[in-house]
Amino acid sequence: GNSVTQMEGPVTLSEEAFLTINCTYTATGYPSLFWYVQYPGEGLQLLLKATKADDKGSNKGFEATYRKETTSFHLEKGSVQVSDSAVYFCALAQTGNQFYFGTGTSLTVIP
Amino acid sequence: DTAVSQTPKYLVTQMGNDKSIKCEQNLGHDTMYWYKQDSKKFLKIMFSYNNKELIINETVPNRFSPKSPDKAHLNLHINSLELGDSAVYFCASSQGGAGSPLHFGNGTRLTVT
Numbered sequence: 001g002n003s004v005t006q007m008e009g010p011v012t013l014s015e016e017a018f019l020t021i022n023c024t025y026t027a028t029g030y031p032s033l034f035w036y037v038q039y040p041g042e043g044l045q046l047l048l049k050a051t052k053a054d055d056k057g058s059n060k061g062f063e064a065t066y067r068k069e070t071t072s073f074h075l076e077k078g079s080v081q082v083s084d085s086a087v088y089f090c091a092l093a094q095t096g097n098q099f100y101f102g103t104g105t106s107l108t109v110i111p
Numbered sequence: 112d113t114a115v116s117q118t119p120k121y122l123v124t125q126m127g128n129d130k131s132i133k134c135e136q137n138l139g140h141d142t143m144y145w146y147k148q149d150s151k152k153f154l155k156i157m158f159s160y161n162n163k164e165l166i167i168n169e170t171v172p173n174r175f176s177p178k179s180p181d182k183a184h185l186n187l188h189i190n191s192l193e194l195g196d197s198a199v200y201f202c203a204s205s206q207g208g209a210g211s212p213l214h215f216g217n218g219t220r221l222t223v224t
Contacts, residue, residue, distance in 0.1 A: 093212075
């Protein structure tokens with residue numbers, strides 16, 4: 001079956017620290033992989049995506065690389081800001097319009 | 112212009128009542144979804160429509176009934192509301208096809224008292 005596992009939170013970092021949020025997946029076939037971000041009181045927004053192995057998605061200083069050999073799509077940012085405080089979701093999508101989400105990781109960045 | 116809009120943003124009601132949440136997307140997408148997010152932020156797919164046809168119907172109580180009058184609209188009607196229905200409900204849309212992301216509305220926070 002298809003599933004996504006992401007690291008449990010909450011994660012608390014100081015401003016300018018390095019961020020890694022781990023995400024691994026189980027899938028049949030060749031899924032597309034996504035990271036979404038949810039700010040308080042808002043809906044989920046697409047942060048970045050990758051559609052095939054070894055693709056790197058990037059946006060707003062965040063990056064994630066589609067690793068087929070380790071079935072992973074870890075999210076990284078070199079220097080976090082207070083404004084990055086949010087909940088981050090890893091997701092995969094197969095053909096047929098079905099999306100599978102991880103449980104979300106809450107990030108708080110303190111000044 | 113808002114891409115996926117849902118109304119109302121907040122809904123407070125008593126147990127046993129019937130309520131509806133409306134969703135509209137102006138992205139020209141073929142597929143629309145309803146998700147439920149609980150207090151721990153866990154997202155659960157409820158329904159999906161493609162061109163007005165139901166394609167995903169997860170195990171939800173039959174008190175929940177989606178309606179898609181056209182491919183730009185997907186409404187959610189809930190009968191006989193229960194305390195456990197309290198959650199944030201998100202509408203989303205997608206063009207479909209490999210790599211097409213979901214676009215979410217800002218959610219409707221339903222509180223059942």
